[in-house]
Amino acid sequence: MSETPKYPAPQGNAETKPFWDAAAQGKLLIKRCLTCKEPHFFPRSICPFCFSDQTAWEESAGEGEIYTFSVMRKSPTGPYAIGYVTLKEGPSLLTNFVDCDLDGLKIGQRVKVVFKPTEGAPLPFFTPAT
């Protein structure tokens, strides 16, 4: 790898501030609707399923499995793996897989969250669970 990737700092906004505040403490938050009980990600103040405005933050266990991924071979900072993780709580989210052999990744593999620093709030990434 020619250089360590630098991740852009999240800008955040009034709606998502609690997510980034929790990320700074190493916690991955999702949102759950108090009306239809469905969790979702990325977090919204209004449920994208039933459109209730009664949604609450919930800490995810940060565990899940790889839904799909791709290792990008053409990158000035070296190969990286983008993918979707389906969290134990249900929602899937876009992420990168880090701190692992990229050629060993597999669909269905169990992974756990790991936060990486940016110039702003840390960002959630995933790495194979041991």
Next chain:
Amino acid sequence: MSIKGKAYIAGIYEHPTRHAPDKSVAQLHAECARGALADAGLTKDDIDGYFCAGDAPGGPMAMADYMGLKLRHLDGTDTGGCSYIIHLGHAAEAIAAGRCSVALITLAGKPRTGGAPPRAIGPEVDFEAAYGATTHNIYAMCALRHMHQFGTTSEQLAWVKVAASHHAQYNPHAMLREVVTVEDVINSPMIADPLHRLDCCVVTDGGGAVIVTTPEIARSLKRPLVKLIGAGEALKGPRGGQSLDLTYSAAVWSAPPAFAEAGVTPKDIKYASVYDSFTITVVMQLEDLGFCEKGEGGKFVADGNLISGVGKLPWNTDGGGLCSNHPVNRGGMTKILEAVRQLRGEAHPKVQVPNCDLALVHGTGGLLGVRHGASTAILERA
């Protein structure tokens, strides 16, 4: 109210350039508009409706002023590369409602010379932008999941490129005219697993334009008559991450209303223009459009089945985005243009489908594995 038969495509133009460092983007739009007007036998002053998307500098307001258009209807809907197929349906709606009588749709840009306009930023930006999503790896994620669930192979995907290259050899304007083999595709460098370089489309400067008009005006002109008989549009995204399924596209929602409106089925289609940003894009959309069962797309495209005169579904006979042209990284416009050529009998003789009287045009815009639009149009020779 249906748009069936209410609007005709009277003029088309595909800019012959694939590299235009000496032209401005606005200039390319205007050159395409001039070309389509000349093809139709109309003049600028006949235009009273204008449709453009995110590639038009400043949007419809600025471009209408630049070209000196006097409008009574305009639409700047942007759903990435399928915008122009959506515009086709919207133009037909406007014409059917009497809001305009001659509608111009333009696309142009210069990604090969100087980059494409940036994607619009949505509320997801902080949760996705940092992870290095590109068109390549986002479509690659769809491909890997499709392979995982259905056993689709790289060799099957490669057949899509092989078919495009067979057609492109006859297109003097195509960027890549060399016929390639399945082995050439799977031996080309890996870009984003499992997509190789030859699974990817070309990057070109250029553009195109379409003139849509009333049946009465179309019949007063000298060009073969091509009418729109069905249209559908849809969007798909991760929608909160619930039940994520990247193996299907929004075509599952855009196609059924288009077929129903037209009163035809996939079996009736003689020629199909289907967006080809990557080989996997074609396989997934063909399934979603109903040309085969979900998961069978790999088998469907294999063995030359998309090659005109060889296989069961003549497809992208201009060489498509994979070999000919993909102006502004947006494929919808060129899909319309080749379908109209086929229906007029003006495709290259080596790829012209005999008695081509019914064609399908389908596009995807945005990112297939994240948020994307889809639009389906069914065209008939009148």
